[in-house]
Amino acid sequence: MLLPFLIVGGIGLALLVVSLVIGDVLDHFELGDGMISGTALSVALTVFGAAGAITASSGLDLVWAYVLAIGLAIAAYVVSALTVRSLAASSDGVPASAVGLTGVATSEIGAAGGEVSLDGPGELERRLAFADGSIPDGARVRVVAHAGSRVKVVADRD
Missing domain, CATH: 2.40.50.140 (Nucleic acid-binding proteins)
Known part of the structure; x- marks a missing residue:
C-alpha cells in the first residue's frame, strides 16, 4: 500500500517547489514564534512520503512504515523549521556600510x-x-x- 505515501510525498514536494519559487506560503502567519513554516511543513510531508514508501516496499508491516514515516517526518520538520528560523533571524536586510573600504x-x-x-x-x-x-x-x-x-x-x- 504505497499510494498514500506517494500522494503525501508528492504534495510535500509540490509545496516545497512553491515555497522555494514564490516564497513561504505560511510566512505571513505569526504562529508559534516562527515555528510554523510552509517550507518546513513541505519538507516533513516529503520525508513522510519517501520514508513510508521505502519502508513499505522493504517488506515490513504497514504499521512500521507509518511509525517510521511519522517519526522521520517530525524530526525533519523540527530540523528544517529551526534552520529556516535561524536563517530568517540572521538576515536583517540591511547592507553593511562600505564607506572607508x-x-x-x-x-x-x-x-x-x-x-x-x-x-x-x-x-x-x-x-x-x-x-x-x-x-x-x-x-x-x-x-x-x-x-x-x-x-x-x-x-x-x-
Missing part, C-alpha cells in the same frame, strides 16, 4: 558611473560606483559615500 576600479569611473571591486569582508562581487571626476580603470579607489545601491568613490592616495 578600498578597492580597484574595474572600469573607468565618472559621474555617469562605473564599477569597482572592493577589498572588504563580504565583498565578493563588483559594485556600481560613481565619482565626481574621472578615475581610470585599474586605479585604487576608496568609498566615501553610499547613494542607494551605488557607492561614491575617490582615487585612493595611499
